[in-house]
Amino acid sequence: MGIGALVLGLVGLIVVLFPFLPTTLGIILGIIGIVLGALGRKDPKGKGLATAGLVLGIIAVVFGVLWLIACNMAASTISSIF
Amino acid sequence: MYILINGKGLSPYGICMALAVLTAMGLSIYRGKKNDIMMEDVLVVDAMSFGFALAGAKILYVAISYSWTDLWNLIKKGDFSFIGKGGFVFLGGLLFGLVGAWLGAKLTKRTLFYYESALLAVIPIVHSIGRVGCLLSGCCYGRPYDGFGAVYYYTEVNGERYVGQGVFPIQVVEIVCNLILATLLIFYTKKAREKFAVLRLYLVGYSFVRFVLEFFRGDEHRGRFGLFYTSQWISMGMIGVVLLIWSYSSYCKKAKKA
Numbered sequence: 493m494g495i496g497a498l499v500l501g502l503v504g505l506i507v508v509l510f511p512f513l514p515t516t517l518g519i520i521l522g523i524i525g526i527v528l529g530a531l532g533r534k535d536p537k538g539k540g541l542a543t544a545g546l547v548l549g550i551i552a553v554v555f556g557v558l559w560l561i562a563c564n565m566a567a568s569t570i571s572s573i574f
Numbered sequence: 575m576y577i578l579i580n581g582k583g584l585s586p587y588g589i590c591m592a593l594a595v596l597t598a599m600g601l602s603i604y605r606g607k608k609n610d611i612m613m614e615d616v617l618v619v620d621a622m623s624f625g626f627a628l629a630g631a632k633i634l635y636v637a638i639s640y641s642w643t644d645l646w647n648l649i650k651k652g653d654f655s656f657i658g659k660g661g662f663v664f665l666g667g668l669l670f671g672l673v674g675a676w677l678g679a680k681l682t683k684r685t686l687f688y689y690e691s692a693l694l695a696v697i698p699i700v701h702s703i704g705r706v707g708c709l710l711s712g713c714c715y716g717r718p719y720d721g722f723g724a725v726y727y728y729t730e731v732n733g734e735r736y737v738g739q740g741v742f743p744i745q746v747v748e749i750v751c752n753l754i755l756a757t758l759l760i761f762y763t764k765k766a767r768e769k770f771a772v773l774r775l776y777l778v779g780y781s782f783v784r785f786v787l788e789f790f791r792g793d794e795h796r797g798r799f800g801l802f803y804t805s806q807w808i809s810m811g812m813i814g815v816v817l818l819i820w821s822y823s824s825y826c827k828k829a830k831k832a
Contacts, residue, residue: 516657519628526621527681530614546617550599553624558592 494538497545525549590707630670
């Protein structure tokens, strides 16, 4: 579960930061990374990996929300102003 | 109002949503600790409810804003940009978010009631942060109004903006109502003896507030059926369902005692 969290959190963050990939997918992967990371932290063996996945998942979700809503809304408005 | 970074605009709506996500996590972990709930369990429920809430809020927004024909034409063309455009409807987020929270509770092998005390009061606080974003972006509208507290927007955010004309500060009023509701929930959580009493208070309280405020929103874009706007019908439906379930469970309890 820890490895799954790390992989999904990392992939989610990459998807969110990469401009040509769908941000929504990054948010979904980030959320799954958070869930797996949180559940994985209960196992002492994989706690480190799970924590890393959890943190990456949280960053992916926050950046994803910021990018998806903030920039898309701004893009449509700024294009209407200019 | 936008923050420009390298020529790209960053909307305050998104910034407030991101802040709301972080605040929700922080506050729910804090309240969870006070109620002896593990941080990991709180995060699972938070993530699941957020994911479902985001989907539900967007689904309801799209359902209200687009006709089925337009939507189907966009999907056939492979144009899914409508997902990233426009706003969200909180009521859709709330209903789907509760489903997500229930699933999250199942994943942690608990019931939704276990998390009620920790998480419920967080919702109206986080909602208020989101509404700050709405105020700064100009969405969620407000009827034309020039009285005390009127808000004036000087750029067009979407086609329904009253540019240069005062509008009712609906977002501010809703922020105040949400904070009052949050305070009531925090106090009531300590006193409530019945299962889901706090959830009941929140759903009925918020639905009532939303029903009244919709008269001041001027949200013609979201549609109206008969006398009431879409959100008012949803609010009335929520109050009805909650009271129905409450009456039924009270009746069952009395029947068991007898």
